[in-house]
Amino acid sequence: MEAHARLVVAGHGGSLPLVTKLATLAVAAGAAPYAHLLAASHPACDSFLLSSLARAAAHRGLPGEAIAFYGRLLAAALPFSSFAFTAAAKACADLSALRTGMAVHAHSVLLGFGSDRFVQTALVVLYSKCGQLPVARKLFDAIRDRSVVAWNAMISGYEQNGLAERAIEVYREMQVAQVVPDSATFVATLSACAQAGALDLGREVERRIVSDQMDVSVFLGSALVNMYARCGLVSKARDWFDRLQERNVVTWTSMIAGYGMHGHGREAIKLFHLMRREGPTPNDVTFVAVLAACAHAGLVNEGRNAFDSMKRVYGLVPRAEHYCSMVDMYGRAGLLDDAMQFIRDSIPEEPGPEVWTAMLGACKMHKNFNLGVEVAERLIALEPENPSHRVLLSNIYALSGKMNHVEKVRNVMIKRRLKKQIGYSLIELGGTSHLFRMGEKSHQQTREIYRYLEELIHRISDAGYVPETDSVLHELEEEEREVALRYHSEKLAVAYGLMMSSGSTAPIRVQTTLNSMQKLWKRYILITYLYVHE
DNA sequence: ATAGGGTTAG
Numbered sequence: 001m002e003a004h005a006r007l008v009v010a011g012h013g014g015s016l017p018l019v020t021k022l023a024t025l026a027v028a029a030g031a032a033p034y035a036h037l038l039a040a041s042h043p044a045c046d047s048f049l050l051s052s053l054a055r056a057a058a059h060r061g062l063p064g065e066a067i068a069f070y071g072r073l074l075a076a077a078l079p080f081s082s083f084a085f086t087a088a089a090k091a092c093a094d095l096s097a098l099r100t101g102m103a104v105h106a107h108s109v110l111l112g113f114g115s116d117r118f119v120q121t122a123l124v125v126l127y128s129k130c131g132q133l134p135v136a137r138k139l140f141d142a143i144r145d146r147s148v149v150a151w152n153a154m155i156s157g158y159e160q161n162g163l164a165e166r167a168i169e170v171y172r173e174m175q176v177a178q179v180v181p182d183s184a185t186f187v188a189t190l191s192a193c194a195q196a197g198a199l200d201l202g203r204e205v206e207r208r209i210v211s212d213q214m215d216v217s218v219f220l221g222s223a224l225v226n227m228y229a230r231c232g233l234v235s236k237a238r239d240w241f242d243r244l245q246e247r248n249v250v251t252w253t254s255m256i257a258g259y260g261m262h263g264h265g266r267e268a269i270k271l272f273h274l275m276r277r278e279g280p281t282p283n284d285v286t287f288v289a290v291l292a293a294c295a296h297a298g299l300v301n302e303g304r305n306a307f308d309s310m311k312r313v314y315g316l317v318p319r320a321e322h323y324c325s326m327v328d329m330y331g332r333a334g335l336l337d338d339a340m341q342f343i344r345d346s347i348p349e350e351p352g353p354e355v356w357t358a359m360l361g362a363c364k365m366h367k368n369f370n371l372g373v374e375v376a377e378r379l380i381a382l383e384p385e386n387p388s389h390r391v392l393l394s395n396i397y398a399l400s401g402k403m404n405h406v407e408k409v410r411n412v413m414i415k416r417r418l419k420k421q422i423g424y425s426l427i428e429l430g431g432t433s434h435l436f437r438m439g440e441k442s443h444q445q446t447r448e449i450y451r452y453l454e455e456l457i458h459r460i461s462d463a464g465y466v467p468e469t470d471s472v473l474h475e476l477e478e479e480e481r482e483v484a485l486r487y488h489s490e491k492l493a494v495a496y497g498l499m500m501s502s503g504s505t506a507p508i509r510v511q512t513t514l515n516s517m518q519k520l521w522k523r524y525i526l527i528t529y530l531y532v533h534e
Numbered sequence: 535a536t537a538g539g540g541t542t543a544g
Contacts, residue, residue: 020536052537059538086538121539152540184541191542222542229543253543288544321544 020049024056047078054087063091067100080107082116089122098130117143121150128157133166148182156188159195165433167192168201181208183220190223194230197509198428202227216244222251229258232509234267249280257289265297272306284316291325295332303329307346323347324358331362336371353382353389360392369400387418425489427497427510436492445496453495 026035035053050073057065070088073080085108092101105123113119120143127136140146140154151174158167171189174181181189186205193202206224209216216224221244228237241247241255252275259268272290275282282290287310294303307326310316326346330339339362343351356379363372376393383389390413397405425436434443443449490510497508 018536024537048536055537081537083538090539118539123539125540147539149540154540156540182540187541194542217541219541224542226543248542250543255543257543283543285544292544 020052023049024052045076047073047081047084050076050078051081051084051087054091055083058087058090058094061094063094063097066091070104080111080113082108082113082119085113085116085119086122089119089126093122093126093129096130098132101126101130115142115144117145117147117150121147121153124150124153124157128153128160131161133157133161133163146177146179148179148185151177151179152182152184152188155185155192159188159192162195164192164196164198168196168198168433171201183214183217186214187219187223190220190227194223194227196428196433197231197426198433199231199233199509200428200430202231218244218246218248218251221246222248222254225251225258226254229254229261232262234258234262234264247279249283249286252279252282253286253289256286256293260289260293260296263296265293265299268293268297269299269302282310282314284310284319284322287316287318288321288325291322291329295325295329298329298333300329300333300335320352320354323351324354327355327358328361331358332365334366336362336366336368340371353379353386356382357389357392360396364392364396364399367399369396372396373400385418387413390418425493425510427493427508429497429500434493434496436489436496440489440492443496445499449492449496449499452499453491456495456498 023035023038026038035056050069054066054069054073057063057069066087070084070091073084085104088104089101089108092098092104101123105126108114108116108119108123120139124136124140124143127133127139136154136157140150143150151170155167155170155174158164158170167188171181171185171192174185186209189205190202193199193205206227208214209220209224214220221240224240225237225244228234228240237255237258241251244251252271256268256271256275259265259271268290272282272286272293275286287306290306291303294300294306303326307318307322310318310322323343323346326342327339330336330342339359343355343359347355356375360372360375360379363369363375373393373396376389376396379386379389380393390409394406394409397403397409427434427436436443440446493510494508497510501508
């Protein structure tokens, strides 16, 4: 404002470029209303000024303001530039405002900016953020001479929407197109690797980063830590974590989550304590990781303290995930009463289905069937259309030997046409991912895999393996149940992995969508390990 | 005479 006053006094108050610069700075400093005033008071407020303001606002994370400036351009019937469209598209992307974004898109095409590479790239981001990936892809494909930023937008678009495999495909296409990647490419690609468990590619990217002597920013460093942590190479993650010259809350949280995820609860807590002493301030995501680690490692007191400090010291408001971890933590430790008391006393509103699902898991684990049935019925009342709750209820009945009740639940499910969706497992071999569903038959080597699995099952049975039949999905028919047990997706993936790497003692990594299978899975790893090393 | 699009953790 002082600078503005000086400008006016010096007789430059009417100089548009200077006012533009000033207003842009005002927005960048967070004083959007002042910029509005400046723009409104200037007699010759032009297209350049307003689109600069729109851009600055979009950049500053003020999407509403950006759209307001875009609106003023429209209202004043001023000429549009591509700048106005990139800013408006980014603002809509940040708001996930698909309808408004589509209007901006249409408007840009109408005014002849349909093949402006900047506008096209901004629109790819817009549609990705709104979950419209086919549209984003179509726009991306239409860009002539795609810049590295366009490629990055597409990779990250897939990755952010949980389509890591597609993201990796785009990364490979980018290599074929001989576009030189930059650090944002690697950040997005490493995230995709973390998501897909694509360790080979992750390592390849790491090698490139190192050999190119690329500057490892917090972003890139966190992406590396995250990739190794999620792929299970916790000590590799820690190496990078220690080596980074800058670490922020994301870096720390990734590392803590990595420990927790792979059964190093104590390490997770140790690092969390270090973070509180000399690291950045933990946020809500950090506490998700910490509480999950406590639940996993049975660190009840640590978890209770963390939950307490989360609210009291850091002023964070717990979400469903935090509540779930707490219930899970008490539950796993066998403290079912504490879990119920926590649900009653510490959750402000009506607990969501996730919380009851965690509670139900605890009841199952500790064979408290009466409480389990009670909880399952609450769940069904809460979400009558969700088939998995009924599956859980039928499991509880089966575990307590009430087979007539199992029948009843199953009949209701059949009558209501409720079907549980099937999970899958992924294994990466030689840079290619292979997806298996339960009873999968579409893989090229299906015959060999099944034959190999038969042999494996035979041999581990000899070694004393007995399948855990009581927790099988009870909505399945009798023969399907057998298939589910013998050919569930993880088994297929493991068999394939072992088959393709026979003779090697390198670990096999499988990613799976089914949490309930993880227990089963851990045991399986042990058995296959024993088998391979016998 | 003034300005662009992409980047990490659950």
